[in-house]
Amino acid sequence: MGFRDALLDAWALVMPVECAGCEGPDRALCGGCSGSLVPLPTLRATPGGLPVVTALRYEGIVRRVILAFKEQQRTDAAAHLAPALAAALLATADQPGPVELAPVPTSRAAYRRRGYDPVRLVLRKAGHRPAGVLRVARRTTAQKSLSAAERAENLRGALVARGSLEGRRFTLVDDILTTGATLDEAARAISEAGGTVVGGATIAFTPRLIAFRDKPSREDYVGGKAHDDGPPPTGRPS
Numbered sequence: 001m002g003f004r005d006a007l008l009d010a011w012a013l014v015m016p017v018e019c020a021g022c023e024g025p026d027r028a029l030c031g032g033c034s035g036s037l038v039p040l041p042t043l044r045a046t047p048g049g050l051p052v053v054t055a056l057r058y059e060g061i062v063r064r065v066i067l068a069f070k071e072q073q074r075t076d077a078a079a080h081l082a083p084a085l086a087a088a089l090l091a092t093a094d095q096p097g098p099v100e101l102a103p104v105p106t107s108r109a110a111y112r113r114r115g116y117d118p119v120r121l122v123l124r125k126a127g128h129r130p131a132g133v134l135r136v137a138r139r140t141t142a143q144k145s146l147s148a149a150e151r152a153e154n155l156r157g158a159l160v161a162r163g164s165l166e167g168r169r170f171t172l173v174d175d176i177l178t179t180g181a182t183l184d185e186a187a188r189a190i191s192e193a194g195g196t197v198v199g200g201a202t203i204a205f206t207p208r209l210i211a212f213r214d215k216p217s218r219e220d221y222v223g224g225k226a227h228d229d230g231p232p233p234t235g236r237p238s
Contacts, residue, residue: 020072020077020080021061021065021068022061022064028076028077029065029077033061036060036062039055039056039083039087040055041088041090042054042055042205043091044177044205045180046177046179046183046184046187046200047179047181047184048188050180050187050197050199051199051200052172052177052180052199052200052201052205053088053089053200053201054203054204054205055085055087055201055202055203055204056084056204056205057204057205057207058206059206063204065077066176066204069118070114070118073114078121078122082127084203084204085126085173088203089101089126089128089171089201091201092198092199095198098169099169099170099171100170100171101123101128101129101130101170102130102131102133102172102186102190102197103117103119103130103131103132103134103173104119104173104174104182104183104186105135105136106118106136107136119173123173130173131170132162133168133170133190133193133195134160134161134186134190135159135160136158137158161189161192161193161195164194165194167195168194169195169197169198170195170197171197171198171201172186172197172199172200173201174186174200175204176202176203176204176205177202177205177206178205178206187200
């Protein structure tokens, strides 16, 4: 047993915890579930054409860990999700000149309910400083049951910049890429304030039957090489 495992076992006696992925005892994230969080940076796109690098597929263990982090106060999972976000950000870093990282803001209601902003927390755990240039301007309805077009309409005008962003360049950061409507709305808000959005990065993406996002040009761009890993999924995520 390694020294790190011994420390984890000792800590588990003082502060019992269960795995955020499988609910196994005595680990914030067990070895088996950690293996499901190995990032595969992949270039995708939003409906508005914004290039976005995602690191994980939002299904199975990844989905359970992110849900535990966002909805069950499992802030300890942030450290385990940070390497995936860091990998996605690294894949977006080939840009001339300074580029700031702009997280998509959480609503006031969500912040009050959780007590923390998930995207900003993981971003900091990944060793990056978020640029808080966006804020929520109005309430929106729940996105979960909406179509891609309905999500875009629901979010229209929901975000605004905190001030002039003239001459500043940004990479948008979010937790999950679903239809891309949220990132497109964030890009619109930054552009209207005079800033430039060069791309986006997310921890995960939701597999769907949307070819332009799930498989842009039917290829995944990993490590600078095109990698075709087969046809898009044929079912909706659980």
